[in-house]
Amino acid sequence: QVQLVESGGGLVQAGGSLRLSCAASARTFEAYGMGWFRQAPGKEREFVAYISNLGRSTYYADSVKGRFTISRDNAKNTLYLQINSLKPEDAAVYYCAAREIGSSGSYYLGSSYDYWGQGTQVTVSS
Secondary structure (H helix, E strand, O other), X not given: OOOEEEEOOXXXXXXXXXXXXXXXXXXXXXXXXXXXXXXXOOOOOEEEEEEXXXXXXXXXXXXXXXXXXXXXXXXXXXXXXEEOOOOHHHOEEEEEEEEEOOOOOOOXXXXXXXXXXXXXXXXXXX
């Protein structure tokens, strides 16, 4: 069982920056690929970014490429999402999620993840 706890959300002006964190309870954090997803009111949850278990590979949604950076510190059991140049359309609840090595399904599909955090709210003022 893996528990994930996000933090770092808040109210930020458009153009500003935030760093989200996701603390994991897993004894073997490096055994999990990690993703960030987000869900805005009235919209479906969408993929944001993914990082492989050792951090060697990263993938991003087209809408965030060049502005968001996913990273991880396996020694601290922590996942990060650096968000720069925030836009009003980035406002959402952001969730981190973990999937075991070898999980089936594409990294951009929420159904391929085994564990989810409770989410952290990001609000963008224009």
